[in-house]
Amino acid sequence: MDDFFRVKSVEEARRILVSNWECAKGTLALPLAHEEIALASALGRVLASDVVSSLDIPPHPRSTVDGYAVLARDTHGATDALPAMLQVVEDVVMGAMPKKALCTGQAFGIPTGGMLPLGADACVMVEHTEMLDGGTVLIGRPAAAGDNVVQQGEDIKANSGVLAAGKVLTPFDLGVLAALGYARVSVVRKPKVAVISTGDEIVPPGESPQMGQIRDINSYSLSGALAAFGAEPSILGIAKDTHDSLRSLVSSGLSSYDVVILSGGSSVGAHDVAVKVLDELGPPGVLVHGVAVKPGKPVILALCQGKPVFGLPGHPVSSLVGLDLFARYMLNYMVALSAGNAGILPGLAAAQETYVTARRGRNVSSAPGREDHVRVKLVEKDGYLVAEPVLGKSGLLSTMARSDGEIVIPLYSEGLIEGSAVKVRLPRF
């Protein structure tokens, strides 16, 4: 038991969990299967394999203006006073291939997006032309080769890698996949996560708490964060701080989900119950008990029946920090591995973290040997962002509501000095 209370660093704790999980999993299994879904519903999903373009985009040179396709050298020296005279032999039709090729002295009428005829190398805007009777057009400006044309493959070249496995699909990516002909796309199945609140004092939001009781907050905030990360959370309910109640809910979580999240039970007695249950459901059971991070220190990381289990603190803010630091890391690892990447890649949506650099507004002190996560508010001063620490107890909902993001003070630092640059992590939810 004593060993459990030897507090680990965040990095150490993650490494212990991942390496034990890798061992338990073996080398063959894909943690999360691939599934093929309609492109229109793939927003935010994780691409299962690399996408290589099978064609040039655009597939042919296209005009970017309404006007005339020409051979550039036929227009050299042209001015309004002394225009080039070209014979219009065809009008290019949208969506169709020009029937003829263009020869010197000729012009083709062409709409924006129209395909350039063979032999043409530039387009002239209709505003710089004048149509005469008898199929002759006057060109009042010289064009250089490539003017007002998007070249074949200028956007995406055939056989080039376009999107990497593990990419979280953005609206833009959906457009790229459509262009390449993917009506359906293969993505990594969402990790299913069981969410359990624990504590004799906790009642569901639909019930009226008696004196000494409090409603379940964490099932909802943690599920929301998990959904925002791209996981598929299910709220399993509230476990009492007894061995049987907790064991029964955790067991049902292990039987149907990829990951189990507990929160609450901040007292020593409740902790002891959780440790005992997770050890019984192992091996290996509890791997880490206590991490050198504030808030979030009393976190439990365990592996039961091959599945990661996270015991998070009961305070709403601390539990969200713990979820973010450990569960999201593990989920990303599982997703990245399922997409064929052995290392950690941006796997789930929130992994695309936004860091901004701001100046710090006030000195922040920290105990060496502990990683401090300090909530900050971003304020603009003299054209720069300044990160002001939001003061308040870590368990308070209002601390989180008033902050824009967090700064991290590393393990072996005694704090940060006012006015220096600091990275602020903005949550994606």
Added chain:
Amino acid sequence: MDDFFRVKSVEEARRILVSNWECAKGTLALPLAHEEIALASALGRVLASDVVSSLDIPPHPRSTVDGYAVLARDTHGATDALPAMLQVVEDVVMGAMPKKALCTGQAFGIPTGGMLPLGADACVMVEHTEMLDGGTVLIGRPAAAGDNVVQQGEDIKANSGVLAAGKVLTPFDLGVLAALGYARVSVVRKPKVAVISTGDEIVPPGESPQMGQIRDINSYSLSGALAAFGAEPSILGIAKDTHDSLRSLVSSGLSSYDVVILSGGSSVGAHDVAVKVLDELGPPGVLVHGVAVKPGKPVILALCQGKPVFGLPGHPVSSLVGLDLFARYMLNYMVALSAGNAGILPGLAAAQETYVTARRGRNVSSAPGREDHVRVKLVEKDGYLVAEPVLGKSGLLSTMARSDGEIVIPLYSEGLIEGSAVKVRLPRF
């Protein structure tokens, strides 16, 4: 017709659309109805009405440690050598109200999160105490009133406004609503948006394009962006650049959706067809044709049968910029109004834009009289973010893929100077 080509500023264009829509709507109708949904599925939804706390949170003073509840003045002057001796008369049970009140000279055993007995005003950590036989505890440190206690209502006070109508619900907000007893929550219905691609050259992603044809990109990128905004997009299909084909698809969009989005048809001929169809389906039909913004200039804003219709350019990047500038603005306006806010509030998810301040990496020139949206990449240099413009034609997919966000150069500016501070808008997708 000429009037349509008088190019408007972004602000003017938005104002014209919103004021015409307000007129057509009348004063009584709620643009989007409210619906009650389960709290667990409310992430990212828009709160329909203000939430006022009906109770104090916490509802009673709670201990933040495992230890003893005491009367602070009973511990004054206590040291390890000369501890205060208190009689332990009760152990507080989690989730239950203490049976007795605490009198001077007494202590109550209390777990983290336990309810303070009446009469107690502080808690002492178990680490600073020693239990003797016979129900006596030695307190080795003095406590001040309030030590290790969260006071009643310290987090949220009864009758205080907690969340405002129009708020996009975050994981944290779900936790707050749970704490207040909302098992279900009333939200604004998602706006339903019809997405139509137009152009004789466009084929669906599942088909092989013939020479001169190209696959439909915008239906997918625009739907993805709309879903990321919190709207509910439906892809209606591809209209040919003929009057009948376009009129039939737009009509079916108007009959079942709140907003219709067209994209494509960048040639003058295709534009003329779109303008004619939208005018027929009015009144008022086309309101704005051309906006002083790059990319995105040839945008059409229309109102048909009381519903906003947006004609966006065919280039993928330009269409996303147009969607963001005009359709999202209108959708936010509708959502905010439905939540009871007459002004523009953050309505949909992406309205919570992230702006970061960066230095600019290179001079950017702009034509006065035009609002330029320049794609930039954020790079860190000397501890500061620098925004480097990404060069490339606006129609290219690759321009967007390589950028992190955009800077806006206002209408009456000739550009921005290297090294000065600039706001960079980061997309939420």
